[in-house]
């Protein structure tokens with residue numbers, strides 16, 4: 001038997017915190033699909049470096065180009081404004097050990113704040129775009145802005161598509177499978193709802209556990 005959830009908000013879904021379903025679709029917690037967590041780095045208008053902890057994205061391309069599709073960036077963020085102005089951004093993949101530092105950059109987020117200082121991150125210049133990069137990241141992905149689209153049309157979030165122009169990989173992660181497990185990609189499991197009772201669950205932070213090789 002399948003439990004059917006439609007586009008009308010299921011009245012028995014309880015939020016984990018008051019504004020949960022003001023921020024997120026009930027389909028997000030119905031499915032609970034994991035996506036990779038990373039930091040977007042950009043320059044603020046005043047020249048201070050900005051860090052935005054982010055997820056809700058995918059990465060793919062064909063032989064001619066590779067894209068970072070950030071499906072759901074809030075339009076009220078500095079990052080959204082910075083990307084529109086600079087037409088570029090860097091994506092920095094960090095392991096779970098940096099989670100708390102990345103959360104600090106959410107709580108100290110003023111225009112005047114140097115968010116690299118807040119996170120205790122080492123700033124380097126990107127290779128081919130005008131953006132700061134986090135030296136501690138095991139992969140830095142430099143992107144130019146390809147497209148912005150407000151998928152829902154509600155003026156709340158936007159899909160930002162970046163064309164990947166350059167990738168830097170830490171030599172300690174260069175042989176392949178160091179990029180998984182607890183020192184590798186950090187994943188977000190977004191608050192999977194109990195579909196039977198409507199009870200909420202917390203979000204979880206996960207790593208990738210390899211089950212099989214192909």
Ligand SMILES: Cc1cc2nc3c(=O)[nH]c(=O)nc-3n(C[C@H](O)[C@H](O)[C@H](O)COP(=O)(O)O)c2cc1C
Nearest residue numbers: 050051052053054055076077078079080105106109
């Ligand atoms: C795991 C996770 C937790 C987040 N928690 C919050 C939060 O509590 N409050 C919030 O406004 N944004 C949260 N965000 C979204 C952005 O990280 C946050 O809005 C960010 O500080 C925007 O940065 P900017 O304005 O410098 O671009 C979260 C993102 C992730 C991936």
